[in-house]
Amino acid sequence: MPSIYDAITADHEKHRDLLATIVNTEGGSPERREAWNAFYCDIKSHSAAEEEEFYAVLMQETWGQDTARHSVAEHHALDEIVEELNDMDMSSPGWLTRFKTLKRDYEHHMEEEENEVFTRARKVVGEEENDAYSERFQKRKEKELGLVQKKREDHLED
Ligand SMILES: [Fe+2]
Ligand SMILES: [Fe+2]
Numbered sequence: 001m002p003s004i005y006d007a008i009t010a011d012h013e014k015h016r017d018l019l020a021t022i023v024n025t026e027g028g029s030p031e032r033r034e035a036w037n038a039f040y041c042d043i044k045s046h047s048a049a050e051e052e053e054f055y056a057v058l059m060q061e062t063w064g065q066d067t068a069r070h071s072v073a074e075h076h077a078l079d080e081i082v083e084e085l086n087d088m089d090m091s092s093p094g095w096l097t098r099f100k101t102l103k104r105d106y107e108h109h110m111e112e113e114e115n116e117v118f119t120r121a122r123k124v125v126g127e128e129e130n131d132a133y134s135e136r137f138q139k140r141k142e143k144e145l146g147l148v149q150k151k152r153e154d155h156l157e158d
Pocket of ligand 2 (some may be wrong): 008046
């Protein structure tokens with residue numbers, strides 16, 4: 001089983017690919033819509049699982065609190081842009097400009113997680129617990145993904 005660090009990084013790699021696909025596709029093309037839809041559902045469930053299964057543990061350590069709070073605050077800021085983009089017309093000229101802000105900010109966030117946050121977290125989530133954390137993270141993410149997709153379908157039907 002991959003460690004929780006590998007699981008999070010694998011998601012990040014997928015997100016980086018989707019961000020690149022979105023930037024390299026046209027207006028409201030089916031390719032861009034499909035990539036955005038995948039990105040939207042995955043970033044939401046990924047962030048929720050990180051908060052519940054990863055940041056919650058760091059929060060328990062005094063020295064981990066600032067890091068965890070900083071990252072969770074970034075999740076909120078990123079989510080605002082994600083929702084804003086989701087409500088905007090993808091083929092409008094402003095969409096891509098706003099998307100590029102999201103791409104830059106999110107790439108920064110992922111890099112910070114993979115470097116500073118992981119380094120700190122390894123002090124609480126060591127090798128021997130890796131499997132358990134990884135499993136909880138994946139399970140939580142799957143559950144969240146189902147919720148996000150359902151919510152999205154309900155929203156599209158309205
Ligand atoms: Fe995150
Ligand atoms: Fe992440």
